[in-house]
Each structure stands twice: as C-alpha cells, then as structure tokens.
Amino acid sequence: MKIARISLHRLAMPLVRPFETSFGTQTERDVLLVHVVTSDGVEGWGECVAGADPVYSSEYVSGCEHVIEHYLAPAVLAARDITAETLDARLRFVVGHRMAKAAVEAAVLDAQLRASGLSFGRYLGAARDEVDCGVSVGIAPSIDELLDEVSGYVAEGYRRIKLKIKPGWDLEPVGAVRALLGDGTLLQVDANTAYTLDDIDHLRELDAFGLLLIEQPFVEEDIAGHAVLAAAIDTPVCLDESITSAAVASDAIERDATSIVNVKPGRVGGYLESVRIHDVCLARDVPVWCGGMLETGLGRAANVALAALPGFTLPGDTSASKRYYADDLTEPFELVDGRLRVPTGPGTGVTVRTDLMAEWATRPPLLLR
Numbered sequence: 001m002k003i004a005r006i007s008l009h010r011l012a013m014p015l016v017r018p019f020e021t022s023f024g025t026q027t028e029r030d031v032l033l034v035h036v037v038t039s040d041g042v043e044g045w046g047e048c049v050a051g052a053d054p055v056y057s058s059e060y061v062s063g064c065e066h067v068i069e070h071y072l073a074p075a076v077l078a079a080r081d082i083t084a085e086t087l088d089a090r091l092r093f094v095v096g097h098r099m100a101k102a103a104v105e106a107a108v109l110d111a112q113l114r115a116s117g118l119s120f121g122r123y124l125g126a127a128r129d130e131v132d133c134g135v136s137v138g139i140a141p142s143i144d145e146l147l148d149e150v151s152g153y154v155a156e157g158y159r160r161i162k163l164k165i166k167p168g169w170d171l172e173p174v175g176a177v178r179a180l181l182g183d184g185t186l187l188q189v190d191a192n193t194a195y196t197l198d199d200i201d202h203l204r205e206l207d208a209f210g211l212l213l214i215e216q217p218f219v220e221e222d223i224a225g226h227a228v229l230a231a232a233i234d235t236p237v238c239l240d241e242s243i244t245s246a247a248v249a250s251d252a253i254e255r256d257a258t259s260i261v262n263v264k265p266g267r268v269g270g271y272l273e274s275v276r277i278h279d280v281c282l283a284r285d286v287p288v289w290c291g292g293m294l295e296t297g298l299g300r301a302a303n304v305a306l307a308a309l310p311g312f313t314l315p316g317d318t319s320a321s322k323r324y325y326a327d328d329l330t331e332p333f334e335l336v337d338g339r340l341r342v343p344t345g346p347g348t349g350v351t352v353r354t355d356l357m358a359e360w361a362t363r364p365p366l367l368l369r
C-alpha cells in the first residue's frame with residue numbers, strides 16, 4: 001500500500017460534564033485526527049488520544065501534531081510500500097511519542113482493512129460480537145453529586161463502576177458508593193499516580209470495600225513501588241500509565257507489580273502492540289481490560305474491537321457515546337444490556353461525520369503529501 005496524502009485535523013468537542021481526575025479537570029476534548037488516502041483512493045482515519053496538556057503522560061496533543069507533521073507523516077509518505085505491520089520499523093527512528101504513532105497506525109490500519117474488506121475486530125482477533133462495559137466516574141463536587149451520577153450509570157446498565165480517587169477524595173466516596181451499590185457490583189478505583197509509598201497504610205483501608213482493583217496509585221516509572229504495595233494490600237494493583245509496551249507489561253507482571261493490566265492503544269503505540277500485551281497477559285493468566293481516553297466514536301470503535309479479544313475478561317472503560325458527547329463524531333455507540341456491539345464493517349466500521357468535524361474545527365486541516 002502506498003500512502004499518497006495525509007491530513008491532520010484539530011477539533012474541540014465539549015464533554016457532557018466536566019471530567020475531574022487527580023491531575024486536573026477537563027471540560028472538552030482537543031481532538032487530533034489523522035486522515036490518510038492511499039494511491040488507490042482508499043481512506044483511513046485515526047484518532048490521537050493525547051490530552052491538551054502533558055499531565056496524564058508526557059505526550060500532549062500539540063506535541064503529537066508536531067511530531068506527526070515533521071517526522072512520522074514524512075516517513076510514511078516517503079515509503080513506497082507501507083502496511084500497519086511494517087509501520088513500527090519505519091517509525092522506530094523516533095523515540096517514544098507512542099500516542100502520535102498510535103494515531104498514525106490506526107489511520108494506516110483503517111485504510112488497509114477497508115481496502116481488503118476486513119473489520120478491526122476480525123483483524124485483531126475478536127472472539128465476541130459485543131463487549132461488557134464499565135464507566136469511569138470523575139471526582140465530584142460532593143458525595144451526594146457522586147452518588148447521583150453513579151446511580152444514573154447503574155440505571156443505564158453499566159457492568160462496572162470506576163471511581164477516580166486522590167488524597168482527600170478516597171475512603172469516604174468509595175465507602176459511600178460501595179454502600180449504594182451493595183456487594184454484588186464490580187467497583188474499582190483509579191488514582192492516576194496521586195499517591196506515594198508513604199500512603200501504603202492509608203491505601204490498605206480500601207481493602208474494606210471489596211474493590212476489583214486499584215489503578216496506578218504511584219508514578220509511571222515506579223514499578224518497584226507498585227510491587228511493594230501489591231505485597232502489602234489485598235486489593236489487586238492494576239497498572240495503567242506504567243505499561244508503555246509489551247516488554248514493560250511482561251516485566252511488571254514478572255515483578256508482581258501488577259496482577260491485572262489496563263490496555264490503552266494510544267499509551268502503548270497502537271493496536272498491534274496492544275494485541276502483543278494481550279498475548280503476554282493471556283499466556284500468564286493475567287486479566288486485561290480496555291482503558292479509555294474519552295475517545296470519540298472513531299477511537300471507541302477500534303477499542304471495542306480490541307476489547308472483544310479473549311483475554312479481555314473484565315469490563316472496559318468503553319462507555320456509550322452519550323457518557324461523553326451530546327453528538328459523537330461517528331454514528332453513536334449505544335449501551336444495550338451493559339454492552340456495546342463490536343462494529344462489523346470494513347476498517348473501524350464507523351464513518352467520521354465530516355460535516356461535524358468541519359463545524360468543530362479549531363483550525364483548517366493541515367495537508368501533507
């Protein structure tokens with residue numbers, strides 16, 4: 001396959017409600033889309049999941065746009081023949097920048113699969129036609145408002161609740177939500193690196209709430225600290241930010257720093273590396289689940305396909321479109337019995353609504369050839 005043209009699109013999409021985590025509050029998504037056109041005129045789309053600011057990871061959307069414009073896109077355009085499978089070798093000269101690479105990979109893979117009539121699900125190895133869904137609930141202004149929000153999601157049918165926590169917003173809200181849900185409902189927490197080794201005794205108090213897991217309590221680089229924590233508490237430790245590749249996943253599992261793994265294609269450099277992480281975990285009986293980055297319908301479509309692989313045994317942060325956006329960028333994903341259907345059409349199986357894209361654009365498209 002020859003990529004003849006690449007365009008980069010930047011749009012602002014308002015969230016239906018502010019999303020607060022230990023690293024800040026977000027009221028809209030600053031979305032970067034990668035569009036590729038092959039020499040045969042086949043199109044592919046990829047979504048970049050980097051945030052507006054480098055606070056979840058070192059990447060941020062303007063940085064991704066820069067590295068794609070100046071390094072990744074020129075390398076793709078210069079290749080006489082390229083596929084999703086050969087892309088990693090082509091782009092290896094750029095160190096890191098995984099979210100930028102993942103967006104390019106998604107666009108190339110989408111075009112490749114559309115050309116061959118294959119869906120993301122079929123290509124990645126989906127074993128199911130629908131996936132169990134959870135929902136990630138931000139830090140709320142008060143416990144009452146948190147309970148209202150959680151009750152709404154429970155009524156919609158979500159199969160697992162995840163609460164964002166930070167020092168000062170942990171035991172009390174988690175206890176209140178556990179009391180609301182009763183013992184039968186899956187409940188987990190995500191600290192987004194807000195704690196340190198000094199907090200181990202405090203984090204042990206979460207054991208009282210029967211949590212499925214605690215996600216990323218310590219900083220990204222601290223695999224050793226997570227191993228210490230995992231040995232000291234009953235709640236399973238699940239790494240998110242720390243898992244940047246299949247090699248790191250394998251190492252973290254080996255060192256007992258994580259007994260469950262959150263897979264996010266953007267964070268690990270793409271869908272192909274995500275499948276490799278899945279395979280590493282499946283071989284060791286480590287459950288994986290698909291994380292989210294407040295994706296539009298475009299990124300969601302591919303994530304839902306990934307979440308249908310056999311090792312994804314826990315509900316993902318793959319929520320319905322309306323949990324994020326009043327209008328989605330593609331046909332909306334709707335929850336049925338707590339599940340989303342895996343798209344079956346070629347490529348991602350969804351269509352980017354270019355009319356809405358133009359309406360939400362924050363600058364004209366950047367055309368590269």
Ligand code: OSB
Pocket residue numbers: 056135136190192240291292293294295317318319
């Ligand atoms: O840590 O999982 C996270 C959103 C943005 C950045 C990081 C995270 C999240 C979420 C939301 O928790 C997941 C989603 O619903 O897309």
Ligand code: MG
Pocket residue numbers: 190192215216240241262291
């Ligand atoms: Mg997380």
